[in-house]
Amino acid sequence: MMPPHPAEPAEGTRPRLDNLTLSRKEGLRALAEAPRRVQPEILTLKQIATLGEAARLEYDHLRSVWHANLGPLKTPQLEALHEDLWDIIASNQQDGDKAKGAVAVDAFPGLGKTTAVLDFALKYHQQEIARAGAFTASGHERWPVCRVGLTSNIGMKDFNRALLEFFAHPGRKSGTAALFVQRALDCVLECETKLLIIDDLHFLKWQDKNGKEVSNHFKYIANEFPVTLIFIGVELGNRGLYSESDARGDITLAQTARRTTPLTMDAYSVRNDKERRQWRKLMLGLEQRLVLARKYPGMLADDLTDYLYTRTTGHIGSLMTLINRGCQRAARTGAELLDEDLLDQVKLDAGAERARKALQKKFERKRMTTKPRSRAAKTASAKTVA
Template sequence: MMPARPSEPPEGARPQLDNLTLSRKEGLRALAEAEPRKLPELLTPKQVAGLGEAARLEYEHERSVWHANLGPIKTPQLKALHEDLWDIVTSNQQDGDKAKGAVSVDAFPGLGKTTAVLDFALKYHRQVITREGAFTAARHERWPVCRVGLTSNIGMKDFNRSLLEFYGHPGRKSGTAALFAQRALDCVLECESKILIIDDLHFLRWQDKNGTEVSNHFKYIANEFPVTLIFIGVELAGRGLYSESDSRGDITLAQTARRTTPLTMEPFVVTNDKHRVEWRSMLLALEQRIVLSRKFPGMLADELSDYLYIRTTAHIGSLMTLINRGCQRAARTGAELLDENLLDQVKLDAAAERARKALEKKFALRRMTTKPRSGTAKATAGKTVA
């Protein structure tokens, strides 16, 4: 017997955000509507040492969970993407007889594209629920956003089943691909969904039978579902998303290409003072969120600025992982601050470690620096990203 999927958590209970999946509507709502995490109290080393055993374990757990969830940081890249997404989504309020434009967010791994799109989607969910309520006029649950993650070699039936799984439709276990599509449309209409996020689109093999089938299905969704499609993936242009035809001369991809607006996210660069100030502001924002008893102003932005840029090659995903793991080690070992010594002991993703060597040479030869001119740095010292 399948366990029930409750639509509401027990009254007064905080949702278990570490035990949710965004492939289910309940998980997306729990994340969107959860109260913001409370910043743990910053205790001095003496205060930490004075805690009783139970209190110390609770404090360490609280800090550990906090450091594992430091983001998202409102970087210039994230803000710019959000502005574009708001433009497109709000302009897609045409009547249902008109097809809506789609979006593709295409960037290399580790640049925060999924995090940024999800952050936008959660804001959109909260706005709609606040404005229109949790239930539609027909008393169906309102779900402004639906998200589906693709797997390798996915076919149309599998894709439609994933849509039904998100909504918890009772007919998701059996039926044809066409029947699944009709049920998915019913869910979208009854729940008044307005955004459909399709993540990991690079898994789709555009040139084989399943890929062409699902690509054609996207055209059907754009025509028949009153939603804005947001695709997320890596090297989508090279994989054929914007192609006018496939290798067989089939022009069915052309409509997808004409209706899809490509967006991207770039890594941080430090080619001029404006960019260096953006990097510094982001590190200052991160500093404010760190809960280590020996941290000090400028711990990241002054002492570790070049090191963090080199070590993570300015990829926000790698940076957040390094800071998270570094904070976990610093708290566990009693170091209670971040420095090069400690961070050198923290393992990081292979791509960042590979690219690190080339950057190290440029910084050693003073061809690159993350440090803005002193006057510029002082003028922007109090201006951190949110």
Template sequence: MSSRSEAGPAEDLRTKLDHLTLSRKEGLKRLAEAPVRPQPELLSRRQIKALGEAALADYNRGRRKWHANLGPLHTPQMAALHEDLWDIVDSNDQDGDKVKGGIALDAFPGLGKTTAVLAFAKKFHRREIAEAGEYTDDGFERWPVCRVGLTANTGMRDFNRAILEFYGHPGRFRGTAADFGYRALDSVLSSEAKLLIVDDLHFLRWRNRSGVEVSNHFKYIANEFPVTLLMIGVGLKKRGLFDEGEDFEDAIVAQTGRRTTRLGMDPFTVKPEQGRRNWRDMLLAIEQRVVLAGKHPGMIADELSDYLFARSTGHIGSLMTLINRGCQKAVRTGAELLDEELLSTVKNDAAADEARRELELALETGKMTSRPKGRRGKAA
């Protein structure tokens, strides 16, 4: 088992991710360029008992960090989303006289939208740096991706200032909305950014003045900024982002929808056989990553398949929360495995807990199963 002193600069970079903020370019770069976290060695119960006090504390500390960061898992939903994103982003590599199409990722909470987009942003950042280098021809640092987040009170000035905050622009403290806009455009141009991610778009109140201002500003970005605008949110269709509308303000918002491709992400389902296979493949991937002395083949993918589907309702965010917390308890209590008894003591998010009972009844009565053909009856 490697000691901490042997980790070197790569582990130091990974450790800094504890303190990163994705609202600044340095944080996004660290996320994109940090090395893959090494999986802790899987020790038996006897080997764990043989560890000294300091070695045991170090081993468990490594497992805590590992289990808290098991993802991202490359699910079919993420793979399909990435294919669409590559198609759209690469097709936007047009000359400056052409308006670039935008993207709106619109899906329910807990489906891994932001995680999937950040995984794509990492790949895109690395590709652009590998192909074009860390510096532009004019000698500026190249930042292929810019990410900003919105709040319910975000107006055009605040949005532009958020872009300046991302770049650490010295002119981000004072100025009008127009001043900030020109500085934001200059930052994007000088860094040769190609992807602008706007997260939490659902926080914006589209039908008030700020919402119309920012929507209109999105049109300006599509016209003037050489970037693909990627918006992430919940219920964007219901909020009118894609509507034609009847009055003037509706039409302004609809301009954004006309230039935007809507993408989504779905929860796991166990109704068709392929859905059950996808669910099992994901559980197998999780099982391979779990570092518990009592882990055994089928511990998660067979014995806990129905239970985990009911507890998570097919939402990967709820599933990973439950697995993470279960692993932390299994290490802390010395149980060193995951089973229904242990997981029943672990609290999950409120939405999953409220929706689980109906699924539990269907699974318990045999009206539904999460296990594919050939694996049914394998649960303990």
């Protein structure tokens, strides 16, 4: 006799990850050290129908949370970025008197750059805690990673305060910019922080007063803090991160440009069979994670592969959003599977919908496909027999 709903970790063993913020150290640790989610059991339509009201609500809630957190997926783009980051972090173990190289992860929105960097940061946190322990030799809590998200028109004092907010420093409420940065340095040294992640760097206006101030401040941090800076943003090159001077010939940006290694992430492409096989592997991996009563082998990888690529133009962020919302609708309406009719009802981001129109024509005219040649030939043969 099957249980009315799948087993899950006992109450209290898993923190409420929907109620955390990565701008606080406790939030990052909770995410890094949370036990792995347990995939809900796939019940049949009959089994779902026999559930009592309370059990049905609980089962649907478990599925809803599961589908909302399907990632991150080990895509080729994510794995390549992680390999580069491990290379750079490992090579940045110089003594404290030497400045460490920085990294800039620069890609268009929806390609998973923040997700990929965060996944790396969580693994790094786990590795450092496992290697060196949760406390330093001086008895302070060890925080291997610090993350700060930028806002528009942020100045040096605001940035330093954000650093102190992450560490919950008691002196974060008052003080000068100089005092804030010294307190931040104390936190980094006492907590043995090794990675400083700065997200949404594109908000920084490099050419105005605040932008230059913070840019120079990054140079100071690179020189004085024993950390590796990881910048995340959109079109950082065009915004001046790698410029060696500004419009007036000021060369204060040169040091940042010379010390920063640009990395990127690309959308999925299906120009050749190798790329099509990568897309198909992604579809098969997603299929295995879906908890829908009527799902079947090939639902995504065969029947919806071209449709999903057209809808999302190969952007992993748009794809995960479409799958998540589609599963929520399929479970709520009782459809219990994904097909084009259901997914056509799911709203998606404006960028994906705008790019879809031009791409769809290429697929309709058979100028593009996501199916490897051998797979496409089998599909055509099957249709002919039918």
